Amino acid sequence: MSDDLQGRVDVQAGQAGLGSAVGEQPLELTVVMPCLNEAETLATCVDKALAALRDNGIDGEVVVADNGSTDGSQAIAAEHGARVVPVPIRGYGAALNAGITAARGRYVLMADADDSYNFAHIPRFLEQLRAGNDLVMGNRFQGGIGPGAMPPLHRYLGNPVLSWLGRWLFRTPIGDFHCGIRAFSRTGYDALDLRTTGMEFASEMVVKSSLLGQRIAEVPTTLQKDGRSRPPHLKTWRDGWRHLRFLLMYSPRWLFLAPGLLLMLVGGALTAWLLPAERPLGHVNLGVDTLAYAAAAILLGFQLVFFGVAAKVFATTEGLLPEDPSFERWFRYITLETGLIVGAILLLTGVGIAASSVLSWAHAGYGPLPPVEMMRRTLPAMLCMMLGTEICFASFFLSLLGLRRR
Incomplete structure (x- = not known):
């Protein structure tokens, strides 16, 4: 059997095994990770997320929304206990939406699979959700940004300016508009009816939540340099313009x-x-x-x-x-x-x-x-x-x- 075929069999087996174990019983929290060729860091992220759930007694699962990886990420995710959801439509937002839609948890936490976010902070987010908040954002500027984790242009210009613009346009208290780790209730998410499939998905979530008058909270979190050897998918000027364009069009x-x-x-x-x-x-x-x-x-x-x-x-x-x-x-x-x-x-x-x-x-x-x-x-x-x-x-x-x- 070829390695590629074996990988597909392993993914299917992992999905089937987890599905039968979980069954139809509801869970409290689903951790969703978008994935596109994250073989270098995916196993570490899945292990850390599952450990956080286990160590804090949280009834939950990890879902990897795979956006067409060709490096065996699907098999890695399944082997380490995650449920893999294939997403044929390309895009950060499309992957997350598919993973969130497939989630079995009452609450959902999303985070990148590049090992830059601290999954041990999951209880911080869950505590705010249990308190009745619809959306809980992480704030990397409050929690701390490690050396080399964020380019200076993003740290001192892009993120602060776009976050300030978002607060001004939509009267939202969020200090870190583009933090990649955040959590929300499924009912609150369904009410948003998000439409974007690209990087604007993160902005659309905050904007619509603010416009609908949902309860939004913010907790400190950290950002470390990711563990990948390849460049990130994020493109500074292209994606920065897309976020700016989205904020203006929605106002x-x-x-x-x-x-x-x-x-x-x-x-x-x-x-x-x-x-x-x-x-x-x-x-x-x-x-x-x-x-x-x-x-x-x-x-x-x-x-x-x-x-x-x-x-x-x-x-x-x-x-x-x-x-x-x-x-x-x-x-x-x-x-x-x-x-x-x-x-x-x-x-x-x-x-x-x-x-x-x-x-x-x-x-x-x-x-x-x-x-x-x-x-x-x-x-x-x-x-x-x-x-x-x-x-x-x-x-x-x-x-x-x-x-x-x-």
């Missing part, structure tokens, strides 16, 4: 709505100030040129606000974001009919201003007119017509997005 309020409202406010104030006449500002005079930029700011701001509302409706409809009561209250007034009325009023106002300009031109015998004076009419007319038209069509689009919700 349409700050990505679209806030900048859009600010642009509209500034543009509207400048327009009202500059419309009657030129205004001195220090050593310069602000005139119709600045007025044109102010009108452009209003239009651009409206586009961003529209994108923000549309993104919010779509994300809520598709289950990417939870229901927002304050947003729902606004939607009682932001209807297709309301939008059409407001848009029509603006459109007719713009047409009226344009018509008055044409009449003034006619009274002048269609000859040359003072350009600055005419621009003070043309710009508001253009702004009202464009904004009114956009509001009408945006109302139809939002109504189309909201059909499923209604």
